Amino acid sequence: MSAVSVLAAPMAPSPIDAPDIDYATISPLLIVLGVAVAGVLVEAFVPRAYRFVTQVVVAVVGLVAAFGATVWVATDLPEVGGDVPARGGPTAMGALSVDGPAVFTWGMLLLFGVLGVLLFAERRLDGGLSAFTSQASTPPGSTDERRATQLRIEHSEVFPLAVFALGGMMFFATANDLLAMFVALEVLSLPLYLMCGLARRRRLLSQEAAMKYFLLGAFSSAFFLYGIALTYGYAGSFDLGEISTAVSNRIGGENLLLAGMALIMVGLLFKVAAVPFHAWTPDVYQGAPTPVTAFMAAGTKAAAFVAMLRIFYVAFDGARWDWTPVVWGVAIVTMLFGAVVSIAQTDVKRMLAYSSIAHAGFVLVGLAGVVTGTGLTSLSAILFYLLAYGVAVIGAFAVVMLVRDAGGETTHLGRWAGLGKESPLLAIAFTLFLLSFAGIPLTGGFISKWSVFAAAWEGGAWPLVVVGVVASAIALFFYVRVVVLLFFAAPQGDGPTVAVPSPLTSSVVVVAAAVTIVLGVLPGPVLELVQQVGAFVR
Amino acid sequence: MTSLSSVVLAASEHAEVVPVAADGVFSWVWLVVAIPAVSAAILLIGDGAGDHGPLDRFGHLLGTAASIASFVVGLVAFIALLGRDAAERAITQDLWTWIQVGGFDVTMSVYYDQLAALFVLLITGVGSLIHVYSIGYMADDPRKRRFFGFLNLFVAAMLVLVLAGDYLVLFLGWEGVGLASYLLIGFWQEKRSAAVAAKKAFIVNRVGDLGLALGIMLMFAQFGTTNIHEVGLNVANASQSVATALGLLLLLGACGKSAQVPLQSWLLDAMEGPTPVSALIHAATMVTAGVYLVVRSAAIYDLSEVARTAVMIVGAVTLLFGAWIGCAKDDIKKALAGSTMSQIGYMMLAAGLGPAGYAFAIFHLITHGFFKANMFLGAGSVMHGMNDDVDMRHYGALRKVMPVTFVTFAMGYLAIIGFPGFSGFFSKDKIIESAFATNFWAGLAALLGAGVTAFYMTRVMILTFFGEKRWRDDVHPHESPKIMTVPLIVLAALSVGGGALLFSSWITDWLAPVTGEEHHELPVPAIVITAIIVLVVAAGVALAYVLFARREVPDTAPQNVSVFTRAGRADLYGDAVNEALFMRPGQYLTRSLVYVDGSGIDGAVNGTAELVGDGARGLRRLQTGFVRTYAAEIFGGSLVLVLALLAVNLA
Helix, strand or coil, X not given: CCHHHHHHCCCCCCCCCCCCCCXXXXXXXXXXHHHXXXXXXXXXXXXXXXXXXXXXXXXXXXXXXXXXXXXXXHHHCCEECCCCCEEEEEECCCCEEEEHHHHHHHHHHHHHHHHHHHHHCCCCCECCECCECCCCXXXXXXXXXXXXXXXXXXXXXXXXXXXXXXXXXXXXXXXXEHHHHHHHHHHHHHHHHXXXXXECCCHHHHHHHHHHHHHHHHHHHHHHHHHHHHHHHHHCCCEHHHHHHHHHHCCCCHHHHHHHHHHHHHHHHHHHCCCCCCCHHHHHHHHCCHHHHHHHHHHHHHHHHHHHHHHHHHHCHHHHHHHHHHHHHHHHHHHHHHHHHHHCCCEHHHHHHHHHHHHHHHHHHHHHCCCCXXXXXXXXXHHHHHHHHHHHHHHHHHHHHHEEECCEECCEHHHHCXXXXXXXXXXXXXXXXXXXXXXXXXXHHHHHHHHHHHHHHHCCCHHHHHHHHHHHHHHHHHHHXXXXXXXXXXXXXXXXXXXXXXXXXXXXXXXXXXXXXXXXHCCHHHHHHHHHCEECCC | CCCCCCCEEEEECCCCCCCEECCHHHHXXXXXXXXXXXXXXXXXXXXXXXXXXXXXXXXXXXXXXXXXXXXXXXHHHHHHHHCCCHXXXXXXXXXXXXXXXXCEEEEEEEEECHHHHHHHXXXXXXXXXXXXXXXXXXXXXXXXXXXXXXXXXXXXXXXXXXXXXXXXXXXXXXXHHHHHHHHHHCCCCCCHHHHHHXXXXXXXXXXXXXXXXXXXXXXXXXXXXXXXXXXXHHHCCCCHHHHHHHHHHHHHHHHHHHCCCCCCHHHHHHHHCCHHHHHHHHHHCHHHHHHHHHHHCHHHHHCCHHHHHHHHHHHHHHHHHHHHHHHHCCEHHHHHHHHHHHHHHHHHHHHHCHHHCHHHHHHHHHHHHHHHHHHHHHHHHHHHHCCCCCEHHHXXXXXXXXXXXXXHHHHHHHHHHCCCCCHHHHHHXXXXXXXXXXXXXXXXXXXXXXXXXXXXXXXXXXXXXXXXXXCCCCXXXXXXXXXXXXXXXXXXXXXXXXXXXXXXXXXXXXXXXXXXXXXXXXXXXXXXXXXXXXXXXXHHHHHHHHHHXXXXXXXXXXXXXXXXXXXXXXXXXXXXHHHHHHHHHHHHHHHHHHHHHHHHHHHHHHHHHHHHHHCHHHHHHHHHHHHHHHHHHHHHHHHHHHHHHHHHHHC
C-alpha cells in the first residue's frame, strides 16, 4: 500500500512509518537535483568572473555523472516475471517506478540535457556573450540594459534552472503516482517558463513568449490537476496501479473516470503540443532563446510522452476502448494540421515548431495502436522515436543559432538561401536533420517513423498509418523545398553569414548528425535496447 | 472479359527459387553500387571546396570513370552468372542488418539474379554511354561537376533499387532515384519552368510513393516480413483480398514512377532537364522502375486476377494516351516523352498479362532502353546544332548537315516503329501477340498503338531531317563532336541488334525462374498477327508521309486544328484535371488553415515589429488578446475531448 492511500483511508489510524527509499536506485534523479542545488550555491558564493565557467563545469560534470549512475542502475535492474518482459519496479513507497522505460528515458533526457547545456554555454556567437540577456530585470532598450551589456554581466542562473527542469522531466517520466506526477510537471515547467523570457536579442518577443507559455501552461496544469481530482474521486487513490485495478473492476461512476481521463489528457496533450492544444508552440519556439528551444523541444516532448504512455498504459489500460478513439482523432488532426501549416511558414523556428506539432501526431499514432508483449511494442517504438527526434531537433536548432546577421540570428527562410555555398558542412548537417524529420531512409527519422507506424498497424490502427503516411508526404514537400533553398537558390543580398562557433556548438551539431546517421544506418543496438527495457511496471 | 485464348498450354508454376550465398566474383557485386556512390559523394561534397580546383577540371572524368567501372563489375558478374546452373542463379549477399526488431529483420543485402543482372547491365551500360555523351553536351556548363555528381547519385540509387532483396531497401533506392530525378530536372533552376517542372515531378511521385509505402506496411502487418523472396512465399497462403490490395498499392507506386495514367502528368514537364537526363532517367531507366516493381512482385500479381487486370488496363490506356500526345507535340523532346509514356504502357500491358508477358515486358524494356536513349541523345545532338531550339517546325533537311545523327536516329526510328528485323520489331510483336492471346481488347489497343507510333515517329523524322530548311536566320547546324556521336553509334547498333536477345527464346528461358513461364495459344498463326502488325505500321508511316512530307510545313503551329490535336497539345487535359481535383482544393485547404492559424497566431509575430515600436499600450492589448484566444482554444478543445470521451462511452 502506498503512502498516499494510507492517508486516504479514513479508518485505522496506523502509525506513520518513515518512508523506505532505495536511494541507490533513484541516484540519477538525486544527482541531477543535487547538481541544480549546487548550481544555486555557485551562484551565491563564486565570484562573478568565474561564475559562468564554474556553472558550465558543474552542470556538465554533474549530468555526465548522472548518466553514469543511470547506466549503473540500468545494468542492475532486476527482471520481473510476468506475461510480458519487464524490469525494475516501484520504489520510494510507490511514488516512483524505476522500471526499464523510466531508466531509458533518464538516459535519453540526460543526453538531451548535456547537449542543451553545451548550447547554453556558447559564447562566441554574440561578441563573447551568451544567448541570454545580461540582466532580465532591465527594460528592453533601456540605458540600464546597455550598461549591463557593457559590464558583460551574464545570467549564469540559466544552468541551475535548466538542470532543475531536467530533474523535473526525469521525475515526470518516472512518477507512478498522479500527485507526484503533478509536482514533477510543475518542477519541469516553471524553470522553462522563466528561461523562455531571457533572450538577449528581440527581448520583447522573448518576454511575450514566456508570458504566453506561463499563462497557458498554468491554465493547462489546472485541467491536469482537476483531472487528477476527478480520477481520485473515482478510484480513491493516486497510485497508478490502484487506479488500474479500479478501472478494470468497473466499480461504478464511470462518467467521473471519463471526465478525469479527458482532463488529464488535456494537460499532457498541451505539453506535447498536440492540436488543438498547440497554439503556444510556434510563438514560444520562436520567441525563446534558441538553446532553450532546442532543450525544451527535445526534453519536454520526451518526458511528457513517456508520462502519457505510463498513465494510459498503466492506469487507464482497462479503459482502452474509451480513450483510443479520442487519441485517434487528436492524432489525425495533429498530423495533418502540423504538416499542412508548416508548408506556409517563412520562419525557420516556426517551421520547426509546426514540424514538432506534426511529430507529436506521429507519436500519437504509435500510442493509439496499442501493442504489448515481446518484439516491437508501441512503447519501444515510441522510445526510439523520441530519441531520434530529440537528437535531430537539438541539432537543427543548433544550426539555427549559427546563421546570423547584424541583428542576431536570422530566422527568415529567405535569408537562408544559398547557405550551401556559404557553409556547405552546416547546410549538409541541416539537410540531414530535415531529412530525418521527413523520414527519409538512412536517417534515424525513417526507422523511427517506420517502427511507430509498424506498431500502430499491428495494433489495428491502419487508417491512422494511412493518414500518417499522407501527412509525411505533405511535410516532405516542405522539407525538400528548404533543402533546395539552401543549396540552389540565389542568395539574397550578401547571403547568410555563418558565425564561427566555439567547439561547444560544433560538437553538438556533430554529435547530433552522427547519432542521426547511426540511428538510420545501424539502428540495431538501440532497437535492441528499447525492446529490452520491457513494459512499464506499476 | 473476352478472351481469344482457347487452350492454355503448360501453365507452369514458378519453380521454387532458393537463393544461394554469394561467393567468388559475386561477393563483389556490391561494388557496382559503391563505386558510383563514392564518386557522387566526392563530387558533391567537394562542391564547396573552392571553384576551379582539380575537381572542377577532372570531376566529369571521375564521374564517367565510376560509371564505366561499375559497368565492368556488372559485366564480369553477368558472365559469371551465365556460367552457372539455372538453379543457382539467384545469389544473395547480406551486407549488414539494417533493422532488427523482434522477429522482423531487414537486411541490407544484395539480391543478384537473372532479372537484376539484366538491369545492372542496362543501367550501367546505357548510363556509361550517357556519361560519355554528357562530357560533350555539358562541356560549357559551369556546374558540370555537380551534374556528374547527380548522375552518379542516380546510377547508385537505381542500382540499389534493382539489387534490393527487401522491399524496404528497394524503397530506399526508390526514394533515391526520385531525389536524383528532382535535382536533375531542376538542374537549370534559373529557368522558372525547370523549377516548376521539378516540383511537379516531385509531388506527383509522392502520390505514387504513398502507394508503395502503404503496400510495404501491409506486407509487414500481414506477413511480418518485407523480404521480397519471403513475401512471395507468404502471399501464397494469404487471402485473395490481401494479394489484390498489395497488387493495387504497388501499382499505384509503379504509376507514379513510370508516368502511367493517372499519374502521367509530370513526365512531359520533366523534359525541362538537360537532354542526357531525359535520355537516362526519363526514358531508359528510372521510368521503367514501375515495370521492374511489377515484374519483381510477380508472386503477388500471380495470385490476383483483379490486380493483373488493373495493370493491364493502366498499360493499355497509357499506351494510347502517350501516343496521342506524341502526335500533337511540336517540341521534339515532348514528342519523344509522349512516346516514352506510350512504350512504357506497352511494358505495363505485358506485365499485366502475368507469366505469359513478364519476360516480354522486360525484353521491350531493354530494347526500349537502347532505342529511346539513342533517340533522346540524337535529339540532344540536334538541339546542340540548332542553338537549343526544340521546335521541330524550325528544323527540316538536317540529314545533310548532321549525317551521323541522322543515321543513328533513323536506326532508333526503325526500331521503335517495329520495322522487321530491328529490335523493337521483335519485342513489340511479342507483346501484341501475347496480348491477343489473352484478351482481344488489350491486343487491339496494342495494335492500334503500333500504328499511331509509326505515325508520330515518322512525323518527327520528316519534320526534323527531311523537307525544306526552316532554320532561323542565326542558326548554323553542324554535326556534334565525336564524344557525342560515338555513344550514338553504339546505341544505334544496339537498337538494331537488340532483338538478338530473343534468339532461340534466350530471354524468356533466362527469366523463367524469376517470372514463371506460360504460353497462351493464339487463335490464328503468329505469322498472321505479325503480318497484320506490319501492315498497320506501314499504314501509319504512309499517312504521316502524305500529311507531312507532301505538304508545306507551317512555321508556326496552326491554330484552327481538330479537337483531337488540341487535346493532344494540352496533354489530354491531364494538368487541368489535376488542378481541379487536387491542386485547388489543396491550396484552398492550406490557405484556410493558415488563415485560421494566421489570424490568431501569426498575427502576433507579424505584429511584433510594429509592437516593438508601438510601446507598452499596444503590447498589452495585443498580448492579452492573443493569450485569451489561445486559452479559448484550449478550453474549447478540452470541451470537445470530454464530450467525445463521454459520447464514445455512451455509444
